[in-house]
Amino acid sequence: MDAEAERVSAGELGSGKGHRDENFPVASLLVAARYRPPILAFYRFARVADDVADHPDLPPPQKLALLDSLEASLVGASRSEPEGVALRNALSERELDPRHALDLLKAFRLDVTHSRYATWEELIEYCLYSAMPVGRFVLDVHGESQATWPASDAICAALQINNHLQDCGKDYRDLDRVYLPLDALAAAGTNVEALGEAKASPALRACIAGLTKRTRDLLDRGRNLPAQISDARLSIEIRATIDLAYAINDLLLARDPLSEPVHLRKSQMLGITAGALASGVAARFARGGRRGAEARPK
Secondary structure, eight states, rough: OOOOHHHHOOOGGGGOGGGGGGSSSSSSSOOOOGGGGHHHHHHHHHHHHHHHHOOSSHHHHHHHHHHHHHHHHHTSSSOOHHHHHHHHHHHHHHOOOOHHHHHHHHHHHHHHHOOOOOSSSHHHHHHHTHHHHHHHHHHTTTTTGGGHHHHHHHHHHHHHHHHHHHHHHHHHHHHHHOOOOOHHHHTOOGGGGGGGGGSSSSHHHHHHHHHHHHHHHHHHHHHTTHHOOOHHHHHHHHHHHHHHHHHHHHHHHHHHHHTOOOOOOOHHHHHHHHHHHHHHHOOOOOOHHHHHHHHHHO
């Protein structure tokens, strides 16, 4: 059997995790049907790349080779990775650039080669590739203005860091990967080895609380994004995403991520999403009413 026949594709190494397992809605029914296919194609591409980068048994050179293979399939140099081909086709149909997916691949390569972040600024730079392209892609699919990107970037970075804080113990134990900035750990009087304990020490809890508050600042910075969005349905999904992020942020302040679950139950997620739907619809009606009043002759 030749090497090509024995080759394992990136998709064959999947974790089994899907878009319904995330802490935020991914191409939910709130999004118009015509936009869901490209968003799901983007998500599946990212999911496969993430699973490759996080695979516990693959050596780093093989991970990097598989990520290169995904990129080749995305840009048309290969057809070896179905998820890359599917996303390429989805982008081509809508005349969209692959740059956001290519940025994501930079983040997954960093996950393979870079396991520590010295400062908050380094972590935000990682989010520039790991999180911000996701929001920018969704906005591009909907034809939204790039003026929405700064608020979207803040929200996406907050979602990413919330996730890092939720999974800080698991990331350290399973992947020897630490996203908590080393200077923040040192300032709190602790170190990365504390992440391997069964329960967080007071010093580690203080560090996590400080980072959680900085993440909340990002949420505050981007919280007006729904009002900047032209597409009403996307605006409501983003509102739900932001509300879910605040709820997880609250849990991170109240619970120890090493010994307690810091995840929302499905019922809580549904309740928060329903509330966002109601408030989003009300906000849209209010904006429409104001615009109508402004348009009427004095």
